[in-house]
Amino acid sequence: MKLESTRSPILPPPRLQKKYEVIIESEQCDGCKICVDFCPKELLEVSEETNSRMLHYVVITAPNDCLGCKQCERLCPTTSIFIKEINLEDDAINESKA
Numbered sequence: 390m391k392l393e394s395t396r397s398p399i400l401p402p403p404r405l406q407k408k409y410e411v412i413i414e415s416e417q418c419d420g421c422k423i424c425v426d427f428c429p430k431e432l433l434e435v436s437e438e439t440n441s442r443m444l445h446y447v448v449i450t451a452p453n454d455c456l457g458c459k460q461c462e463r464l465c466p467t468t469s470i471f472i473k474e475i476n477l478e479d480d481a482i483n484e485s486k487a
């Protein structure tokens with residue numbers, strides 16, 4: 390006879406949620422548009438503003454929609470774009486400790 394446990398967890402199992410922050414070094418960006426062409430979500434575009442070298446740099450249009458695929462970071466020839474991974478659970482834990 391197989392015994393079935395009647396116990397159930399008090400809390401639901403933790404879900405690992407992540408968010409991604411896109412960091413663009415506008416002074417370093419040449420506006421080559423490689424990242425614009427390869428972003429699968431089409432989140433990047435060349436700004437009308439220019440940097441101190443008179444080059445149109447890239448900006449992100451919908452920062453919360455980033456997938457974190459890092460295509461932009463890998464392909465940028467001037468290392469001007471970075472993806473920072475934010476663990477939302479860690480944020481929640483840190484906020485509860487504050």
Ligand code: SF4
Nearest residue numbers: 418419421422424465
């Ligand atoms: S690939 Fe790099 S240098 Fe080119 S537009 Fe994007 S951020 Fe700027």
Ligand code: SF4
Nearest residue numbers: 428455456458459461
């Ligand atoms: S990480 Fe991926 S989805 Fe996010 S901006 Fe870069 S290419 Fe686009």
